[in-house]
Amino acid sequence: MDPDLIVIWVGILGIIIVVNLFIYLNRRSRYRLLEKLAEKGPLTPELLTQISSGKERARTEEEKHPIRSGIFLMCVGIALAVFFWAMQGGGVPLAHGNWLMVIGIFPFMVGLARVLGGSLDRRDNQ
Numbered sequence: 001m002d003p004d005l006i007v008i009w010v011g012i013l014g015i016i017i018v019v020n021l022f023i024y025l026n027r028r029s030r031y032r033l034l035e036k037l038a039e040k041g042p043l044t045p046e047l048l049t050q051i052s053s054g055k056e057r058a059r060t061e062e063e064k065h066p067i068r069s070g071i072f073l074m075c076v077g078i079a080l081a082v083f084f085w086a087m088q089g090g091g092v093p094l095a096h097g098n099w100l101m102v103i104g105i106f107p108f109m110v111g112l113a114r115v116l117g118g119s120l121d122r123r124d125n126q
Contacts, residue, residue, distance in 0.1 A: 066121070070114030077108025 037043060081104030088098050 066114045066118035070111040070116075070118060073107045073111025073114060075111075077104040077106065077111060080104035080107065 034043070037047070081101040084103055085093060085098070085101040088100055091098060093101060
């Protein structure tokens, strides 16, 4: 096996481990805070919503605005397509094995689906 390939996979694995470690430490500190607050007195729903993580709030914000996240994904898809097109030397797209730019269609289509779904959902609500 190529040593460069091993280094790449070890790096990817290291990044995944570090990210999961920080997520675990964040949750553990939040639960310890809740335990300390529960020892001092009853927990009210208002207090629990104040302690809730920003990630949960961001998820609900994204669910409220699927069109915004869809436009973002479409822009990412276009940027990926342009990047891979330029990386392969530009020229005529999809000619002479210049197919790598097609990777950008995946986030673009997911974004398009979110925009269409959000616009149809908006019509149903009205």
